[in-house]
Every structure is written in structure tokens, then in C-alpha cells.
Amino acid sequence: MKSHSSNNKRTTFYFILLTILFRIGVLIIENVKKSTKDKILELLKKDVSLSVNDLTERLYITHMAVRKHLNILEKDHLIKSIEVKQQMGRPLQLYSLTDKGERLFPKNYEGLTVDFLHDIKEIHGENSIKQLFKKREQRLINEYSPRIVHEHTPSEKIKEIVNIQNEKGYMANVTKIDENTFELIEYNCPILAVAKEFKIACQCETEMLKDVLQTKQVNRICCKTDGDDHCRFFIRF
Template sequence: MIVLGQTSTRTQILNMLKFQGRLAVSDMAKQLGITEMAVRRHLHTLERDGLIQSTLVRQSKGRPANLYSLTSAAEELFPKNYHTLTLELLDDICETDGKEVVDELFRRREERLTNTYARQFDGKNLEDRVKELAELQNSKGYMVEWDKLGEGRYTFVEYNCPIAQVANRYNQACRCELGFFRNVLEGARVERPECKAKGGANCVYYIEAERKEA
């Protein structure tokens, strides 16, 4: 993984593309003080890792040239401050319109998440739905591990919380996540005895199939 605080040649290339936009191999070689062949080797690795992309651009003179730019995956390596904006907006809404409006926003988020992903869970048994939920949360950066404890019983642990800064101040975010889990795991009892926003080491869920009366 590229760490932007380091001064490796590949990191310098990423920073260069971030500051200057699309560049040709010759431009990068000149600025880095290395050969074009050396630059191409680094570009090959970065392209393989999905961090840069090339576009063939026609020149007014000479042959078309490949210009390199960052991909959206590379953009995510640079510092972001989304949570500050989110918290400021929520604070303003809470102050001007009241806590009830914030509650409603998170309720609508839970509903939107359920409507967006419900089809992925339709027709699956509980274990397959737990697996599907783990894959979904992992794609969002939650770093999930789940385990089967016995027939119809599972643990589901999230080692990272991408919305931690928001959840620490607005616990409605945690209730929204729990509600979403219960919606897509319909027919199961879902409890969360440990939550990062409430001082837990991780977010831990217990999932158990509801027992049908004989």
C-alpha cells in the first residue's frame, strides 16, 4: 500500500499527479531526475494496483501521447475531512430544527440502506445473509469477521468503524446500523452488546435465528 508520508518514487509520482493533473512520462522523468524507462516501471506497478490510468491524447505535432492521471482509488489515499463537514451540518440542524429532525434523518438513512440492499438478501437462508452482510460491510471498510457458534447462531464483529467520528457524537448512527442489520436479517434476533461509540473495543453483534413454536 502506498503511504503518502513516505518519499518513495511511486509516492512522488502520485503527489505529482495530484498537484499537476495529467502528465506524460517525459514530464515525470524530467521532474524526478530519472530515466523514462524507470518512470514506466513505476507507472506499470501503479497501474496494476489500480492507482493511475492512462489516456491517449492527440498532439498538435508528432504522435499521440499517453497522459497519466489518478484513479478514484488513488484519490482515497489522500487525507479527507468528510466527518467534520457532516458533524457541522448535523450540529446546525440540531440547533436550528431540533433533535427530532436529526432522528428523522437517520431513520430515513436506515430506510434508504434497507431499500438499496434488500434485493441482495432476498431468498437466502440466514447464514448466506450473514455472509452477504459481511461482504457488504467489508466493501465499506468495516473490517468484518463472522463466525458460526452453532445451529442458527453467529457472531459478527466489526473491527473498524468508518463513521466513528459521527457515531461518537450522534448515537442515532449506531441505531441506524443496528436497524439496518435487523431489516436485512429479518427472521433473526440481532443484538449488539458491544459498540465502539459506547467505549467498546469493537462493534460486536450476536445473531440468532428465531425459534419457531412447535
């Protein structure tokens, strides 16, 4: 009986030990998944502003390690710091997220925009959507045209439109086929969610390119809204 009881106690002990080790393992894995910099950004998102001491206590790492990560995040313009005067001693340095840091966290602006456009269509009709996108087309033409003048060569014009589109986040690239023919590829579409719902967005972009580049020969060959990997245009001057 003693042997049986002893075995039961040993089994229970091993079960408890394995449970503890498993939980520790889970915590370690969760810890590894996120870098220290990610954790700092998350803490600042939740608490708005924290000191080095605050972060040291939350992250269980040294002051030196915290400062090292804060310096990197500041150089990347993801966080900022301010000095707060205290009644005694040196001013307290508090860290918080910058606008760039805030943008790292998920937003649903695209979904909201799509919803609004559907509401406008429902209330004011299909033509109201067309008017909105044509208005956007004209606004972009007015914005881009001063940078692409008539005297520019085809190569200069296409190079500048690539620069403009990259500033807007399109990840654009161009290949020269001959002196007057180019292939423009946009690997990213910043308004993809909207364009999938309202194809007129793509049509207006094509028309905008024709106007700004001063050529009617702009043909969209591939489109991300059709399931292609990128948007591709053949442009001839």
C-alpha cells in the same frame, strides 16, 4: 600566529563540510521516506497531468524506471493516461490521477458531515436528526432486503449480510456459535466520526440488521464509539 590562523581555517572548513553533509543527509532521509510511486502521485496531484519526460526530470531517475512505476500505478487503477496529438512527431502520453488515486489524499468529508448535522440539530431540533437517521435506516433496509430472502437459512442470511457490510467497508467477519446463533464483528466503522457524535447511528444500524435478517434477537455487545476495538453483535434466529 600562523598556526592559530591555520587551525581556525581548518575548523571553519570542517564546520562548512559538516553542515553540507548534514543537509545532504536530511535530503536523503526525506527522499527515502517517500517511495517513487508516492512522489509520482504527489506530482500528478499538483500538476494534474505530466508526461514521462516531465516525471523523469522531476524525479531524477531514468525513463525506464518511471515507466515501470507508471505501469504499476495504472494496473492499480490509481492513474490513467491519454494521448495528446502534437504538431510534429508521435502523440504525447500524459498521465493523471483517477478517482481512486484522488481518494488517497486526505479529505475531511466526515468533519463536514458532523458539522452539518450539528447545524441541522441547532436549527430544526433533536427530532430532525432522528428523522434523518431513520430515513437512512429505511434506505439501507430497502437496499439490502432483496439480497436476503425469507427462504434463506440463517447461515446464508448471515453470510450475505457480511458480504454487504464488507462492500460498504466495515471489514465484517462472522463466527458460527450454533445452528441459529452467530457472532458478527465489524472491525471498521466508515461512519465512526458521525457515530461518535450521534449514537442514534448505531441504534439505527442495529434496527436495520434486525429487519434485514428477519430476527429481533440482534444485540450489540461492543461498540467502537464506546472505545472498544470493534463492534460486535450476537445474532440469534
